[in-house]
Amino acid sequence: MQFIKTRFNYLFGSTKGLILVAIAMVAIVTAVFGMLSGPMAEMGVREVVINTLGMDIVQAEREGRIVILYHSIAMAIIAIETYMVTGLLKIKEFFKMSVRVLITVGYVLTMVFGMGFAYFGHNWAFHGLYITGLSLIFFAGVLLCIALWPWDPAYYLPSPSGRGVGGEGDYARTKNGVDLERVAFFTTAVTTVLSALFGAVPGSFFGNGFEVFLAENIIRLPEKTTMEYSVIGHLHIMLALIAIMITLIIGRWLDFKGIWHKVAMPLMILGCIVLNLGVWGVVTPLEPVAHMIIYVGATPSMLAALFLLIWSWGKFAKEGTAHLAKPTFLQKLGAMVSDPLKFGPTWQMLFMNFTTSGIGIFMAIRLDEIFRMWPAREERIELTGHWHALSAIIATIILMYYGDMLGLKGKVRQLYGWSIIFLSDLALGAVTVLEMKRLFISEAEQQPLVNTLMYMIDFGLGFLLVLLAIVMVWRLTDLFKPKGRWTEEATRELAQEVVK
Amino acid sequence: MKRFLLTLVLFAAMLASCIPVDLNAPIPIFDTGVDPGSWAQVPAGEFYFGQHEDMETTDSYEIMITDVTSQQYADYLNAALADGTLKIDDDFVLGYYPGDEFRGVKHELEIKAGDWTYIPLADPSQRVKFDGSLFTVQEGYENHPMTMVTWFGAWGYCGYYNYRLPSEKEWTKAARGEDDRPFPWGDEVARENANFYSSRDPFEDMSSFGSRTSPVGFYNGKTYDGYATLDSASPYGLYDMAGNVWQWIGDVQPQEGFSDRLMHGGSKDTYDMDLRIWVRNSAPPMYYSPGVGFRCVR
Numbered sequence: 033m034q035f036i037k038t039r040f041n042y043l044f045g046s047t048k049g050l051i052l053v054a055i056a057m058v059a060i061v062t063a064v065f066g067m068l069s070g071p072m073a074e075m076g077v078r079e080v081v082i083n084t085l086g087m088d089i090v091q092a093e094r095e096g097r098i099v100i101l102y103h104s105i106a107m108a109i110i111a112i113e114t115y116m117v118t119g120l121l122k123i124k125e126f127f128k129m130s131v132r133v134l135i136t137v138g139y140v141l142t143m144v145f146g147m148g149f150a151y152f153g154h155n156w157a158f159h160g161l162y163i164t165g166l167s168l169i170f171f172a173g174v175l176l177c178i179a180l181w182p183w184d185p186a187y188y189l190p191s192p193s194g195r196g197v198g199g200e201g202d203y204a205r206t207k208n209g210v211d212l213e214r215v216a217f218f219t220t221a222v223t224t225v226l227s228a229l230f231g232a233v234p235g236s237f238f239g240n241g242f243e244v245f246l247a248e249n250i251i252r253l254p255e256k257t258t259m260e261y262s263v264i265g266h267l268h269i270m271l272a273l274i275a276i277m278i279t280l281i282i283g284r285w286l287d288f289k290g291i292w293h294k295v296a297m298p299l300m301i302l303g304c305i306v307l308n309l310g311v312w313g314v315v316t317p318l319e320p321v322a323h324m325i326i327y328v329g330a331t332p333s334m335l336a337a338l339f340l341l342i343w344s345w346g347k348f349a350k351e352g353t354a355h356l357a358k359p360t361f362l363q364k365l366g367a368m369v370s371d372p373l374k375f376g377p378t379w380q381m382l383f384m385n386f387t388t389s390g391i392g393i394f395m396a397i398r399l400d401e402i403f404r405m406w407p408a409r410e411e412r413i414e415l416t417g418h419w420h421a422l423s424a425i426i427a428t429i430i431l432m433y434y435g436d437m438l439g440l441k442g443k444v445r446q447l448y449g450w451s452i453i454f455l456s457d458l459a460l461g462a463v464t465v466l467e468m469k470r471l472f473i474s475e476a477e478q479q480p481l482v483n484t485l486m487y488m489i490d491f492g493l494g495f496l497l498v499l500l501a502i503v504m505v506w507r508l509t510d511l512f513k514p515k516g517r518w519t520e521e522a523t524r525e526l527a528q529e530v531v532k
Numbered sequence: 533m534k535r536f537l538l539t540l541v542l543f544a545a546m547l548a549s550c551i552p553v554d555l556n557a558p559i560p561i562f563d564t565g566v567d568p569g570s571w572a573q574v575p576a577g578e579f580y581f582g583q584h585e586d587m588e589t590t591d592s593y594e595i596m597i598t599d600v601t602s603q604q605y606a607d608y609l610n611a612a613l614a615d616g617t618l619k620i621d622d623d624f625v626l627g628y629y630p631g632d633e634f635r636g637v638k639h640e641l642e643i644k645a646g647d648w649t650y651i652p653l654a655d656p657s658q659r660v661k662f663d664g665s666l667f668t669v670q671e672g673y674e675n676h677p678m679t680m681v682t683w684f685g686a687w688g689y690c691g692y693y694n695y696r697l698p699s700e701k702e703w704t705k706a707a708r709g710e711d712d713r714p715f716p717w718g719d720e721v722a723r724e725n726a727n728f729y730s731s732r733d734p735f736e737d738m739s740s741f742g743s744r745t746s747p748v749g750f751y752n753g754k755t756y757d758g759y760a761t762l763d764s765a766s767p768y769g770l771y772d773m774a775g776n777v778w779q780w781i782g783d784v785q786p787q788e789g790f791s792d793r794l795m796h797g798g799s800k801d802t803y804d805m806d807l808r809i810w811v812r813n814s815a816p817p818m819y820y821s822p823g824v825g826f827r828c829v830r
Contacts, residue, residue, distance in 0.1 A: 245583070254639065254787055476657040480740070
């Protein structure tokens with residue numbers, strides 16, 4: 033009994049244990065349900081999975097299944113980010129415990145019963161529990177906002193020792209000492225909770241009549257209902273907010289500070305607010321200019337991420353060559369990339385501009401001249417491709433931070449980190465070329481190129497999942513050891529491991 | 533050495549993706565026994581429309597039981613060119629279209645009255661050939677659906693014979709009948725039901741040219757050189773209402789300012805999910821592709 037109790041306490045009572053459980057849940061869902069579409073379906077694997085697991089899949093309900101699948105994975109990711117935030121920032125113990133209990137029960141209910149409802153026959157009790165899970169996550173979000181309240185003097189940065197390091201000028205703060213990084217976390221959390229309503233309201237509205245739809249399928253129709261706009265706004269802003277939150281988390285982990293921090297945090301706050309106002313504007317008379325507001329909001333947010341990148345790369349290069357009197361450019365470059373787990377997250381943010389932002393901007397600029405001259409199904413590939421890429425990039429950033437949490441060292445750390453970067457970038461680069469293929473190859477002649485790209489995507493994502501499976505098996509076996517790594521992790525908090 | 537090998541493998545993979553595709557590779561020739569000149573009667577009455585099964589009605593009408601074939605289209609081109617309905621200009625067959633009402637909605641394309649491309653002649657995917665005086669069909673493609681035809685070209689063909697393109701409602705009812713099935717033949721899809729992406733039919737080679745069209749009415753339960761198909765006719769006896777080629781829909785501006793034309797049915801190039809009856813595709817009316825064809829109603 034003690035054996036189970038100690039492991040349970042680690043898995044559901046410690047930050048790293050909670051993150052491990054959530055990553056494992058996402059890995060299982062991704063591996064199993066990823067076999068139901070794309071190349072796996074072509075190869076006939078889909079039928080094997082369906083029959084083996086006893087799934088009950090009706091063709092007419094594909095859109096509904098996918099919506100629940102996306103939500104199940106997204107809730108686990110939001111839970112992981114919440115564990116990280118509550119592990120990195122100062123938060124009162126009551127709030128920390130409450131938020132974690134609520135969000136853990138919430139995402140597990142969402143995932144287990146949501147997927148059970150969607151893929152294994154329609155047990156309506158399961159659907160009720162799925163909704164209960166989503167509601168608990170919402171409540172956890174509200175509590176997190178309260179917990180993060182940045183105008184509590186307990187969280188001020190009043191003195192040179194505000195965070196225990198550096199001088200007074202190290203971190204972005206107001207004259208009164210309000211921690212602007214905490215304001216950024218708070219802003220992101222509040223807008224996330226509000227933006228969740230943007231999905232909840234139309235979700236209830238459509239759910240009442242079971243009129244589920246995927247946004248990419250109605251994108252070209254000029255007339256959309258307010259509820260349809262709300263769904264489209266919801267999915268865009270939630271992914272953007274998850275990306276903003278992971279950027280803040282990585283910044284905190286790396287102990288982002290200095291002048292770049294002072295400029296970045298106000299930009300992050302401003303960008304987050306404006307971005308949300310733009311997205312919420314799609315259901316108001318501001319709809320015609322909503323996109324412009326979104327661009328205005330996205331720019332400072334992305335600039336803030338760029339400043340994190342500049343600061344962190346500079347820091348890695350400087351610290352890695354500190355022992356040299358006059359380091360060369362190559363030596364600095366070598367130092368910058370010497371630790372893939374620290375270099376990787378910001379590299380992935382940069383790479384995102386190739387797979388997501390760049391594509392999005394290019395599409396927006398040349399929409400009528402190029403993309404709207406193609407069939408809607410081509411546009412669907414671009415739309416779904418670029419946000420799948422963004423989701424995958426966020427996942428890789430989480431995995432790199434998790435690799436550091438595990439305490440990976442030496443060659444294993446290098447192999448783990450560079451494998452994530454290489455495999456994901458290979459796959460996502462191929463996805464991007466696949467999205468844009470019509471720019472340089474005709475429909476009739478595309479098959480060899482498509483084949484090569486699919487091999488690259490399958491190779492990259494497949495081996496990434498294998499890598500993740502190896503880590504998960506290692507962690508599972510570790511749990512059976514009386515003095516396994518888990519015993520150390522059970523008592524270590526993320527705030528103690530912030531990079532100094 | 534390892535790095536060299538890795539580079540070599542990557543380089544080989546890149547080269548493999550640049551292999552030129554033989555668009556004129558031999559194609560199996562089968563007589564399906566289905567007459568593309570036949571029409572099916574669809575009675576007036578209610579039916580389930582769209583993904584969410586809204587109840588709609590249509591008047592009675594007749595619809596072609598197959599897509600218009602390349603041979604049928606070539607015959608039309610010869611007749612229409614001879615009587616001056618069409619003209620050839622710079623490797624394109626042009627015909628008159630009276631234009632759409634332009635409303636100036638965001639992203640709306642202005643379709644003015646005038647001559648518009650019906651089909652391109654120089655595109656290597658075009659199966660209808662022109663020798664300067666006569667249109668003929670590339671051997672083996674006579675009973676395949678006419679592709680590489682714009683919406684204008686489909687509209688022109690139907691109008692020439694006093695037919696018209698089906699409305700979205702007419703197309704849906706013809707495919708679905710009066711129940712709520714997702715596919716013309718029923719609830720599930722098998723590889724032998726239709727020609728879709730990687731459906732392993734005798735016409736595809738996914739390592740080279742990929743998927744190709746199949747003769748109209750191919751999926752009628754017959755066995756062709758050992759390849760057994762399932763009878764996949766719709767409730768009114770229509771073939772290829774799912775897969776093979778997307779089919780142009782006749783509706784103009786189904787929403788105000790929506791200048792695209794709708795397509796239904798999925799194609800040889802799409803996964804089976806796009807073969808569901810309610811799945812919409814759309815493109816500007818001047819778009820043409822080896823995966824888009826049409827049929828008419830009257």
